[in-house]
Amino acid sequence: MSIVPPTTGDPRVGATTSAPQTDYGAAFRRYATIAGVHLAVVAIWYAITATGYLKPFILPSPLATLETLFHPRYRWLDNAAVTATEIFVGYWLAVVAGVMLALLFSWFRTVHAIFFPLLVTISMVPKVALGPLFVVWFGYGITTNIFFAFIISFFPILITTARGLREVEPDLLDLVRALKGTRWQIFTKIQFPGALPYIFSAMKVGAILAVAGAIVGEFIASSSGLGYLMIQVQTTLDTAAMFMAVILLTLLGISLFGFVLLLERIFVVKDARLDANPS
Numbered sequence: 036m037s038i039v040p041p042t043t044g045d046p047r048v049g050a051t052t053s054a055p056q057t058d059y060g061a062a063f064r065r066y067a068t069i070a071g072v073h074l075a076v077v078a079i080w081y082a083i084t085a086t087g088y089l090k091p092f093i094l095p096s097p098l099a100t101l102e103t104l105f106h107p108r109y110r111w112l113d114n115a116a117v118t119a120t121e122i123f124v125g126y127w128l129a130v131v132a133g134v135m136l137a138l139l140f141s142w143f144r145t146v147h148a149i150f151f152p153l154l155v156t157i158s159m160v161p162k163v164a165l166g167p168l169f170v171v172w173f174g175y176g177i178t179t180n181i182f183f184a185f186i187i188s189f190f191p192i193l194i195t196t197a198r199g200l201r202e203v204e205p206d207l208l209d210l211v212r213a214l215k216g217t218r219w220q221i222f223t224k225i226q227f228p229g230a231l232p233y234i235f236s237a238m239k240v241g242a243i244l245a246v247a248g249a250i251v252g253e254f255i256a257s258s259s260g261l262g263y264l265m266i267q268v269q270t271t272l273d274t275a276a277m278f279m280a281v282i283l284l285t286l287l288g289i290s291l292f293g294f295v296l297l298l299e300r301i302f303v304v305k306d307a308r309l310d311a312n313p314s
Contacts, residue, residue, distance in 0.1 A: 095275035103276045109264060115283050117260040118249055121177055122287060125184025126245035130238055132185075133192030141200040141226065142218060151197065158190035162248070166255040173256075180252030180260065187248035188241035195240070199233025200226050235299040242295050246288040 077097055083089065084096040091099065104111060140147035162183065173179040203226050211221050253262025261280045268276040 092272040092274050095278060099275045100278045100282070103273075103279045106276075109268075109276055109279075111279075111283070114259055114261050114264050114280075115287070117177060118253065118262065118284070119287055121180040121184055121249040121252065121260065122245050122291065125181040125249060126188055126241060126291065128181070129185045129189040129192055129241055129245065133189050133237070133241075134196050134234060137193055137196035137200055138222065138226075140197050142222075147197075154190070154193065158194070162187050163251055163255075166251070169252070170256045175256045175258060177257075177259075179256045180249050183252030183255075184245040184248035187251075188245040191244065192234075192237040192241045195237035196230060196234050199230030199237075202233070203229045231303050235295065235303055238295045239292060239299075242291045243288065245291070246284060250284065 080094075081097050084091075084094055103109060140151055165186075166183075169179050169182055173182060207225060208221060211225060216224075249260075250262040253260040254266060257263040261284055265277050265280045268280075
């Protein structure tokens with residue numbers, strides 16, 4: 036007499052069908068929580084202004100802030116376009132230059148030994164203190180502000196990418212060299228894929244800093260842009276317009292950060308990603 040154990044089925048079948056639903060549910064709860072927190076902040080903001088305790092020039096209401104968006108005298112579209120150009124151009128120039136220079140350092144140890152410490156020292160210089168020099172060199176306008184966005188986001192990208200390129204296992208590099216692999220093959224097949232988590236981590240930090248760099252530049256040397264507009268309306272205590280400028284700047288930063296995050300999810304597997312999200 037034989038005993039046949041009951042058939043329970045492959046447990047992986049249920050896991051395969053339920054895992055995507057679980058992932059979607061977790062994502063929905065996460066984004067719903069984020070949206071709820073932001074709506075709660077707006078509700079608290081409205082409740083505070085509704086009491087009338089604070090003057091409008093101290094804290095304007097959300098409605099008054101939104102109304103400024105429809106006033107043509109602020110030229111929101113033109114000013115936002117200028118600031119967006121400064122942020123995006125300066126940022127992507129920093130990404131390209133930082134990654135290429137880090138690659139140069141990884142290929143030539145002598146160049147790394149000579150110039151990398153110098154660049155680290157330069158990165159310690161307060162960038163705002165260089166503002167007057169940038170004005171002398173580049174004049175007032177978009178070029179100076181692009182350079183501000185570039186220089187502030189460049190160094191974190193360079194330093195973190197250089198670290199990522201150095202994190203490759205030496206034994207793996209020795210193996211490829213023993214197999215007569217070229218320098219380009221080593222870079223494309225081993226170094227660059229291995230450094231991608233570090234590169235995207237640096238890019239996320241650089242995206243945040245590029246926004247700050249462009250605005251600092253507009254505060255110092257500009258005749259247009261959202262930062263320049265904030266300086267202009269400050270003299271008339273137009274706080275509602277200042278709040279709207281801050282909101283638009285935040286949206287620009289979120290769009291850039293979100294795009295980098297999307298690229299990271301495409302090119303880097305989840306387990307290899309480095310957390311550089313702002314907390």
